[in-house]
């Protein structure tokens with residue numbers, strides 16, 4: 001092929017690539033308009049970019065720490081165009097749509113762990129800020145009557161890692177069980193009981209309180225088998241009356257009110273990613289594009305999270 005012909009083909013390929021990029025950007029804008037998110041309130045933009053919760057973002061704006069196109073904005077209703085405006089917090093540009101988020105919910109009883117229920121039952125999507133954080137998915141499940149800590153993320157890889165038995169991420173449950181739990185039952189729970197013909201992995205178990213007729217136990221397990229805690233306790237003769245999850249890896253439920261959620265930040269977020277054997281998104285981007293993880297959304301990887309043939313419940 002002659003030199004001129006090759007140059008012409010190269011120019012044509014470049015023009016086609018530029019056209020595809022323009023079309024993709026136009027499609028992204030249309031998507032945003034379709035979701036009625038365009039333009040978007042500044043605090044929503046900051047929350048969706050993973051800077052802080054919506055309330056945290058409002059404080060940042062009120063404190064004069066946010067600039068839009070070079071001008072400090074303190075008015076909360078200010079609207080921004082996520083694709084064309086430059087937003088900075090403390091002098092650093094906020095990258096739109098690039099940063100995954102992790103949220104912790106104190107799940108109340110009576111709602112199911114799914115983002116949609118076709119029979120109209122109350123589900124976690126009803127109490128989570130799904131418009132602020134599109135693509136949010138629960139990491140594992142809690143039974144309808146189980147309360148406590150349920151993590152959500154837009155980061156599919158994080159979800160998969162946290163649930164994978166290989167990473168041994170500890171979940172701590174507080175179970176109120178019927179009866180007075182004796183030493184033998186405690187050691188069985190700790191050493192392993194048979195569920196579906198397979199021994200549970202060693203667990204840490206302690207008595208928190210004896211109530212006379214009931215016992216409050218704390219169980220730290222790292223597996224996530226179907227109804228695991230209830231079945232373990234039942235196996236040793238003590239039916240669970242109430243179950244609450246109080247920790248997931250390094251994240252603790254703490255004083256988060258029932259039905260409320262919070263955005264994980266700073267040290268806690270870092271520790272969670274590390275417990276999952278992953279770098280944080282900031283660490284991954286600092287390590288350069290070659291080291292960056294794929295940032296699949298949970299919705300696209302649900303199949304892997306709830307792997308076929310294996311019922312996962314955390």
Ligand code: URA
Pocket residue numbers: 141142143144146226227228229230231243313314
């Ligand atoms: N184990 C259970 O039995 N139920 C839950 O909801 C979580 C763990």
